[in-house]
Structure formats: structure tokens, C-alpha cells
Amino acid sequence: MPIFLPPLSRRAFLGRSLLAGAGLLVRGRGFAAESTAPVDPHTWALLSDTHIAADRAKVNRNVVMAAHLEAVVRDVLAQSRRPTGALINGDLALNTGEAADYATFTDLIAPLRTAQIPLHLALGNHDHRERFWAALRDDATAKRPVVDRQVAFVPAARANWFILDTLDKTNSTPGLLGEAQLAWLARELDAHADKPALVVTHHNPTLDPAKVSIIDEAALYAVLRPRRQVKAHFFGHSHVWSVVPDESGLHRINLPAVAYVFEATQPSGWVSAQLAPRGMTLQLRCVDPSHRLHGETKELTWRA
Numbered sequence: 001m002p003i004f005l006p007p008l009s010r011r012a013f014l015g016r017s018l019l020a021g022a023g024l025l026v027r028g029r030g031f032a033a034e035s036t037a038p039v040d041p042h043t044w045a046l047l048s049d050t051h052i053a054a055d056r057a058k059v060n061r062n063v064v065m066a067a068h069l070e071a072v073v074r075d076v077l078a079q080s081r082r083p084t085g086a087l088i089n090g091d092l093a094l095n096t097g098e099a100a101d102y103a104t105f106t107d108l109i110a111p112l113r114t115a116q117i118p119l120h121l122a123l124g125n126h127d128h129r130e131r132f133w134a135a136l137r138d139d140a141t142a143k144r145p146v147v148d149r150q151v152a153f154v155p156a157a158r159a160n161w162f163i164l165d166t167l168d169k170t171n172s173t174p175g176l177l178g179e180a181q182l183a184w185l186a187r188e189l190d191a192h193a194d195k196p197a198l199v200v201t202h203h204n205p206t207l208d209p210a211k212v213s214i215i216d217e218a219a220l221y222a223v224l225r226p227r228r229q230v231k232a233h234f235f236g237h238s239h240v241w242s243v244v245p246d247e248s249g250l251h252r253i254n255l256p257a258v259a260y261v262f263e264a265t266q267p268s269g270w271v272s273a274q275l276a277p278r279g280m281t282l283q284l285r286c287v288d289p290s291h292r293l294h295g296e297t298k299e300l301t302w303r304a
């Protein structure tokens, strides 16, 4: 199993906050953002690159990362459709995946859990797998389909999510899947060919051998392209928002960072994804609602 955080009751949240010494202010903020919207079984909240430090006041590239994640959590809960699940696609922690980073991260996402939204968490190159597992040990399930990797098969009403783990070395940029994970992916895709498959990695595919991001990207695309049930590849890492087609017709969706950006024109934010029978609607939600791209919508149609 992956790291999956199930919905949390108000009582459980209060207990956890007290144990963690999170204090009254945190609890108040969390519950101020509860959602009353009905759950939409086809809507997902897609987040990436939160880069949370232990210190909530930590600033990087002129961004207070905790404030960005709080704003995104509030926005997710303010939507008229409550998502059936949320994915947070790696680089959860600032740089080196410290235990205290994950403690703060866990507190910041708690309002999603108390809103009864299941959370699926992936790892990026600024996460630390063992410390992440240790920090979330109360919620983790020990059984993992790929040894020492954080992978998940998540069935949804109109598609299946395949969440992969490209973390190779903490705080080292390139990503790696490895043969065991690729073999697992191929087996799982073949076993679930009846529904559209949506594949998620933290690292971005460059499709350019001179600009390697996922070291075994060619092997990944050799698995994805011929399996026509694979409709889209979601990733983060580059802190860029873009949707571009692959030559084989699958969509490549670069999720924006919740945290800071590397290019001033790029937005910080998250993506609301709504599944249709033969495609998906993506809406960009910017942390800054005055950003020129806030609300941008992409209509995707699945390849045959």
C-alpha cells in the first residue's frame, strides 16, 4: 500500500493536534475551512511540490510555503464539488525530508482529512522515504507492492490512478523508477485494462536524452505508449503548469507547484480534475486569484 491518509474525525484531529502540541490556533484554522459541498465521485484535487518546512514561517523564493498550502487547502474546501480524493505529488518537504517537516505538513493537510477527503501522497526528490514512513506510521499500511517504494493503485469511478515513486536519492535532482517498479506498473496496467489509466510520477518526463529528469524515462514510456488504456501522465517537479500531448496521443500534465516557482510567469496553485467517461476537465486554481492563468481550463479527450 502507499501512504494513504484516510478521512479523520474531528475528535481524532483534536487528539492528534494536542499530542503534537499544535495548539489552539492550528485547530481553529483547520476547522474554519470545513466543506459543506457534496462529494463528487469524479472530481479530484491534484497538488504537487508543497515544500513544507518544520517552521511555518519559513520563506523560500519570497514564498511562505505553509501559507501557500493553507490557501490551497482552503480553496479545495471552498469548491462547489468536494473531491472524492486528493493527490499530493511529492516534494512534500522543503529540501531533505526531515521528520519535523512532515509533522508540520501533516498538520497543514489535516483540514482535508476532517472534510472526509482521502489523501494519496507521493514522494519527490526532496523527500526522505524512511522518515516519511516513520512520521506517518500511524497511518501507513506496511504491505507494499514494490519493496522500499511508495507506489499505489487507486481505482476511481471512471479511471484508475497508478501513483509511482521516482525518488532515487534525497536532495539529488534526477529521478529513477527501477526495473521492479516498472515491472509492477506493466503488470498492474495489464490487469486493469478495462478503465482509463492515469499514471503519476513526481519527476517530469523531458523526452530529451540531453535533459534527463527520470533516468529510466525511455523504459517508462515503453510501458505507457503501447498500452492504449493509458490516457495521461501527471507529474510535478519542474514547478510548471502545462498540458501537452505525447506523440502517442497520451496527455502529459505538468502540475504546478503549491509552493514557489522558478520562473516568474508561472503560477503557484493546484488543479481541480473532473473525470468524464472519455476524458477529463482540468481547471488551474492559483494561490493568487489575480494571476492571469487563474481558472484556466483544459478539456482533455482520451486517445482511442
Ligand SMILES: [Fe+2]
Pocket: 049, 051, 091, 124, 126, 237, 238, 239, 257
Ligand atoms: Fe519541487
